Amino acid sequence: MDKYVCTVCGYVYDPDQGDPSQNIAPGTAFENLPDDWLCPECGVGKDMFKKQEA
Amino acid sequence: MNPNDLGTYTRNTWCPGCGNFSILNTMKTVLASLNDEGYPLDKVVLVSGIGCHAKIVDYLNVNSFYSIHGRTIPVATAIKLANPDLTVICHSGDGDSLAEGLDHLIFAAKRNIDITLILHDNRVYGLTTGQYTPTSPLGFKGKSTPLGTEELPMNPAELMLVSGASFIGRGYTHGIDLLKKLFKEAIMHKGFSFVDVLQVCVTYFNMYDTYNKRVYEVKDNDTSSFDEAMKIVRSWDYNSVESPIPLGKFYDRDLPRFDQVFPGYQPHKVDRDAEIKKMLESFI
Amino acid sequence: MDDFSTLIGGIAGDGINEAGVTIGRLFNQLGYRIYMYYDYPSLIRGGHNSSLVRASSRKIGVHRDEVDVLIALNQDTIEIHKSRLKESSFIIYDLDKVKVDGISQKGCGLPVSKILKEEEAPPIMRNTCIIGGFCKVTGIEWPILESVLTKHIPKKLEQNLNVARKGYDAAVEYAKIERLRQPSLPILTGNQAIGLGLIKAGLQAYVAYPMTPASSLLDFMARSAQEFGLKVVHPESEIAVVLMALGFAYAGTKTAVGTSGGGFCLMTEGLSLAGNAELPIVIMMGQRTGPSTGLPTYTAQCDLHFVLNAGQGEFPRLIVAPGDAEDAYFWSGVALNMAWKYQVPAFILSDKTVSEALYSFDSASAGEPDEESPVVWDGQGTYNRYKYTESGVSPLAFPPDKRAIIKVDSYTHDEYGITTEDGKITTSMADKRMLKEKSLASEMEKYETVKTFGQGKTALVCWGSNKGVCIEAAELHGLKVVQVVMLSPFPREKLKKALSGVDRAIVVECNATAQLGRLARCNGIRFDQEILKYNGRPFSLDDLEAELGRVLK
Numbered sequence: 109m110d111k112y113v114c115t116v117c118g119y120v121y122d123p124d125q126g127d128p129s130q131n132i133a134p135g136t137a138f139e140n141l142p143d144d145w146l147c148p149e150c151g152v153g154k155d156m157f158k159k160q161e162a
Numbered sequence: 163m164n165p166n167d168l169g170t171y172t173r174n175t176w177c178p179g180c181g182n183f184s185i186l187n188t189m190k191t192v193l194a195s196l197n198d199e200g201y202p203l204d205k206v207v208l209v210s211g212i213g214c215h216a217k218i219v220d221y222l223n224v225n226s227f228y229s230i231h232g233r234t235i236p237v238a239t240a241i242k243l244a245n246p247d248l249t250v251i252c253h254s255g256d257g258d259s260l261a262e263g264l265d266h267l268i269f270a271a272k273r274n275i276d277i278t279l280i281l282h283d284n285r286v287y288g289l290t291t292g293q294y295t296p297t298s299p300l301g302f303k304g305k306s307t308p309l310g311t312e313e314l315p316m317n318p319a320e321l322m323l324v325s326g327a328s329f330i331g332r333g334y335t336h337g338i339d340l341l342k343k344l345f346k347e348a349i350m351h352k353g354f355s356f357v358d359v360l361q362v363c364v365t366y367f368n369m370y371d372t373y374n375k376r377v378y379e380v381k382d383n384d385t386s387s388f389d390e391a392m393k394i395v396r397s398w399d400y401n402s403v404e405s406p407i408p409l410g411k412f413y414d415r416d417l418p419r420f421d422q423v424f425p426g427y428q429p430h431k432v433d434r435d436a437e438i439k440k441m442l443e444s445f446i
Numbered sequence: 447m448d449d450f451s452t453l454i455g456g457i458a459g460d461g462i463n464e465a466g467v468t469i470g471r472l473f474n475q476l477g478y479r480i481y482m483y484y485d486y487p488s489l490i491r492g493g494h495n496s497s498l499v500r501a502s503s504r505k506i507g508v509h510r511d512e513v514d515v516l517i518a519l520n521q522d523t524i525e526i527h528k529s530r531l532k533e534s535s536f537i538i539y540d541l542d543k544v545k546v547d548g549i550s551q552k553g554c555g556l557p558v559s560k561i562l563k564e565e566e567a568p569p570i571m572r573n574t575c576i577i578g579g580f581c582k583v584t585g586i587e588w589p590i591l592e593s594v595l596t597k598h599i600p601k602k603l604e605q606n607l608n609v610a611r612k613g614y615d616a617a618v619e620y621a622k623i624e625r626l627r628q629p630s631l632p633i634l635t636g637n638q639a640i641g642l643g644l645i646k647a648g649l650q651a652y653v654a655y656p657m658t659p660a661s662s663l664l665d666f667m668a669r670s671a672q673e674f675g676l677k678v679v680h681p682e683s684e685i686a687v688v689l690m691a692l693g694f695a696y697a698g699t700k701t702a703v704g705t706s707g708g709g710f711c712l713m714t715e716g717l718s719l720a721g722n723a724e725l726p727i728v729i730m731m732g733q734r735t736g737p738s739t740g741l742p743t744y745t746a747q748c749d750l751h752f753v754l755n756a757g758q759g760e761f762p763r764l765i766v767a768p769g770d771a772e773d774a775y776f777w778s779g780v781a782l783n784m785a786w787k788y789q790v791p792a793f794i795l796s797d798k799t800v801s802e803a804l805y806s807f808d809s810a811s812a813g814e815p816d817e818e819s820p821v822v823w824d825g826q827g828t829y830n831r832y833k834y835t836e837s838g839v840s841p842l843a844f845p846p847d848k849r850a851i852i853k854v855d856s857y858t859h860d861e862y863g864i865t866t867e868d869g870k871i872t873t874s875m876a877d878k879r880m881l882k883e884k885s886l887a888s889e890m891e892k893y894e895t896v897k898t899f900g901q902g903k904t905a906l907v908c909w910g911s912n913k914g915v916c917i918e919a920a921e922l923h924g925l926k927v928v929q930v931v932m933l934s935p936f937p938r939e940k941l942k943k944a945l946s947g948v949d950r951a952i953v954v955e956c957n958a959t960a961q962l963g964r965l966a967r968c969n970g971i972r973f974d975q976e977i978l979k980y981n982g983r984p985f986s987l988d989d990l991e992a993e994l995g996r997v998l999k
Contacts, residue, residue: 116370117336129166204845204850226852228857228859230715240694244697247846248846265685443632
């Protein structure tokens with residue numbers, strides 16, 4: 109599963125970790141995050157993320 | 163306890179991109195985990211000042227005192243003196259605690275009162291739309307200083323160290339894992355804990371790129387050494403665009419605390435009427 | 447002799463205040479009722495300090511200009527106070543420091559320096575020595591002085607007794623103060639009475655920054671902290687003071703603060719916070735001559751409108767102005783009780799005169815302000831810190847409480863305590879605050895918020911420290927006295943009732959603009975004349991009589 113990077117602050121969403129602060133279990137792919145999920149470090153929406161280059 | 167359950171019904175009005183989201187999510191995680199470790203939430207009180215930072219108490223379903231500008235510390239101090247069993251955490255900003263409330267901040271460090279202050283240090287007055295603060299760099303062009311400031315910034319970490327704070331750390335909002343570690347340690351520390359959080363204001367002073375290039379976490383430092391802490395805190399003067407910016411725990415000492423030595427007598431153990439009568443008799 | 451006045455004078459550092467208190471205690475032992483006016487400038491050494499102690503068989507609350515005995519530790523005392531001498535006055539003086547040439551009244555010079563040298567006593571004991579002489583002159587027997595000194599002198603008692611005895615032996619008899627068949631009463635200052643009244647009603651913490659004339663209340667609370675189980679804090683500024691008091695209140699600790707005009711200026715933002723966040727606080731405001739630094743150690747009644755209107759926005763407040771120590775004890779307790787029952791700021795509006803004068807205190811007349819409980823949450827459902835209720839008062843809860851999240855907010859907020867900008871809620875919360883004022887005013891109906899003394903078609907209207915002088919002057923001239931004790935909520939109906947049948951109302955105040963007069967006018971009550979004094983000194987009985995002579999013509 110791909111990691112995704114927030115283009116505003118640099119936060120990396122790692123599907124293996126999930127995001128406990130917003131109820132996202134480890135193993136959740138970025139595509140499966142809810143539409144209203146926000147970057148935990150700066151609050152922007154999914155539309156501001158891009159896939160992390162390998 | 164699920165961190166997500168600590169939210170409230172009110173709409174969040176921080177700008178998308180604001181570093182305050184990181185601090186909010188850190189608090190949810192840390193408070194939930196502390197609750198599960200025997201530090202129940204009903205014993206936590208948050209105190210905030212005025213500024214974008216302060217809205218955090220509207221977004222956390224926890225006991226809170228939304229105070230006035232610059233005045234978190236005296237409120238928090240009294241709450242702690244009233245009931246030393248409470249865990250009291252201040253959320254403040256660089257304008258709030260380094261300008262308006264500087265007097266109280268220094269006294270909190272001087273007293274080493276057992277409370278925590280988390281400084282949402284975005285180096286601008288965000289809520290009033292973009293003026294400079296005590297930590298803005300020299301030459302900062304804001305609404306009240308359109309030609310650029312003519313004063314150097316203050317170094318809050320250094321100020322806290324020399325004023326007597328017994329726990330000093332610095333975090334960055336893009337770096338939530340370190341924030342969680344620092345906040346937890348700061349809150350559990352007995353004494354005045356000061357955490358300087360480089361919190362980006364995406365609207366008026368976007369420092370993401372600059373910070374991302376320069377921050378690094380200090381490791382293996384002797385946090386019981388005043389001199390070593392001084393060296394670390396002086397290594398970045400809040401002004402230079404070249405020097406690296408140290409993050410992490412810089413200072414952690416067990417020192418005498420005001421709440422520990424303060425004679426808070428318990429009124430219910432005294433027979434008031436008898437004592438009043440005795441005193442009146444002594445006035446004859 | 448039923449009315450006896452003694453003045454002792456010297457420089458700051460001579461212990462003039464304590465000397466005056468000692469003289470008060472001596473008369474008290476003989477069954478007299480005491481009033482002491484202490485006059486001192488703002489310095490630590492030098493200048494001129496004087497204590498004027500008046501003793502009467504009846505309760506008094508004012509001094510007279512003339513004295514029966516003048517005790518001079520230095521020449522200044524003679525020069526400054528010789529206009530107070532009557533034909534029958536007697537002067538006791540330190541003969542090494544004072545010359546009485548040109549003074550026709552009888553006197554007795556004591557070799558104070560010689561006595562102190564013999565006893566190797568420090569200069570501060572000069573006043574004990576001369577008080578020894580005073581007792582001989584006035585026929586107060588040695589055992590009485592001995593017992594007063596033994597009870598009240600904290601250190602070097604033996605040395606004090608020796609110099610007092612020698613002063614006593616060196617003096618001559620002149621008058622004989624009769625012992626009255628009345629019990630001795632406690633004598634205390636207004637500030638001590640305020641402290642005790644607050645403590646009686648359940649005070650748990652006192653926070654203050656030193657400022658005359660409130661500092662002695664801070665000192666009293668700090669000394670008494672252990673006895674009464676109080677938390678006493680002296681923080682970095684008055685801003686810290688008021689905010690700490692609100693932090694204490696949030697945590698359920700009943701707290702009072704004390705200050706004077708300049709310090710209160712710094713508290714006003716915190717006051718407004720108390721008003722919006724509905725946090726109980728008691729503020730003792732001891733007025734002194736202003737504006738600004740003014741006369742730090744002198745008196746005035748110049749801040750009534752400031753206290754009435756301070757703090758941005760509209761919110762209810764209680765203001766009571768005690769007229770003497772008995773008032774101070776009772777009404778301070780009431781202020782604390784009402785602050786907590788209605789979650790409002792409550793002011794004890796004092797002045798240098800009431801705060802620092804010495805009064806005889808009769809518990810039976812004062813009344814007891816027993817502690818009352820605030821409205822506390824019953825634990826049902828979700829806790830809303832600002833719940834709308836019929837009285838406007840929301841039930842209180844304090845952390846830690848497992849059933850409740852307790853949120854207070856300086857912003858406009860909803861019932862839960864979360865910030866809002868909604869227009870409807872803004873209106874409702876303002877209505878809630880005004881409803882609290884109505885509820886408070888309704889409860890205050892059962893208190894004597896306007897007191898009357900005597901009868902007459904002409905009335906003297908007063909507030910605070912002018913109570914004593916008005917009552918005494920009124921008795922001499924067949925006038926009525928109306929004392930307004932509560933200034934907010936304004937007791938309009940009770941004042942109207944007190945003035946019914948009165949043809950002429952004269953307001954007596956220690957300010958330049960007749961502040962009570964203006965307040966009454968705002969409430970539709972007009973006084974006919976004003977007697978105002980604003981030189982920093984309180985009215986003496988003679989001052990007011992002279993003014994009445996002019997005004998009643």
